[in-house]
Amino acid sequence: DVVLTQTPPTLSATIGQSVSISCRSSQSLLHSNGNTYLNWLLQRPGQPPQLLIYLVSRLESGVPNRFSGSGSGTDFTLKISGVEAEDLGVYYCVQSTHAPLTFGSGTKLEIK
Amino acid sequence: QIQLVQSGPELKKPGESVKISCKASGYTFTDYAMHWVKQAPGKGLKWMGWINTYTGKPTYADDFKGRFVFSLEASASTANLQISNLKNEDTATYFCARRHYYSGSFDYWGQGVMVTVSS
Numbered sequence: 001d002v003v004l005t006q007t008p009p010t011l012s013a014t015i016g017q018s019v020s021i022s023c024r025s026s027q028s029l030l031h032s033n034g035n036t037y038l039n040w041l042l043q044r045p046g047q048p049p050q051l052l053i054y055l056v057s058r059l060e061s062g063v064p065n066r067f068s069g070s071g072s073g074t075d076f077t078l079k080i081s082g083v084e085a086e087d088l089g090v091y092y093c094v095q096s097t098h099a100p101l102t103f104g105s106g107t108k109l110e111i112k
Numbered sequence: 113q114i115q116l117v118q119s120g121p122e123l124k125k126p127g128e129s130v131k132i133s134c135k136a137s138g139y140t141f142t143d144y145a146m147h148w149v150k151q152a153p154g155k156g157l158k159w160m161g162w163i164n165t166y167t168g169k170p171t172y173a174d175d176f177k178g179r180f181v182f183s184l185e186a187s188a189s190t191a192n193l194q195i196s197n198l199k200n201e202d203t204a205t206y207f208c209a210r211r212h213y214y215s216g217s218f219d220y221w222g223q224g225v226m227v228t229v230s231s
Contacts (some may be wrong), residue, residue: 047185
């Protein structure tokens with residue numbers, strides 16, 4: 001199974017600070033069809049996850065553009081350019097290139 | 113608008129069964145796969161498997177083979193998860209989530225169903 005290693009496990013940021021979360025895969029997430037099926041999700045406390053980014057870098061409709069995704073192969077990054085209070089929660093990367101689908105262990109973002 | 117609305121919380125005893133529903137609305141049900149995700153209390157997300165909403169074929173992750181059944185009521189745009197012979201470790205919140213067949217985006221999630229297994 002593909003292992004997704006997220007770092008850091010926790011992140012403490014002030015409002016307006018820019019932060020990055022890393023997601024490293026144990027094998028390449030490039031599919032034979034040329035797509036890389038890597039999503040970023042945010043789960044706010046007591047809520048279901050919500051989609052932020054899909055196909056590594058495509059911003060989901062309605063998601064603020066302070067969120068951006070980058071990377072290729074085995075290394076991926078989610079960046080938040082100017083954290084806002086509503087961004088607190090747990091961020092997960094998830095891959096669906098390889099079966100079984102796997103999630104990262106999560107990065108908890110706290111607001112100072 | 114697009115919604116995935118799941119059934120309500122469940123309290124069960126070990127050995128019993130439970131059936132959770134996920135009713136989709138606002139889109140063509142068969143255009144998206146339906147996935148199931150488990151979240152134990154205070155833990156991360158774990159993929160359980162998915163069902164092809166066009167063919168009805170289910171696929172289960174290894175840890176969810178045997179006691180878990182995915183099914184459809186396609187005419188009602190509803191996906192179901194049934195868990196039999198419940199164990200304490202099945203206590204968790206269960207989410208349905210639709211995934212676009214081509215882009216791979218998990219763009220809509222149900223609100224989750226808390227299942228508590230306790231004697």
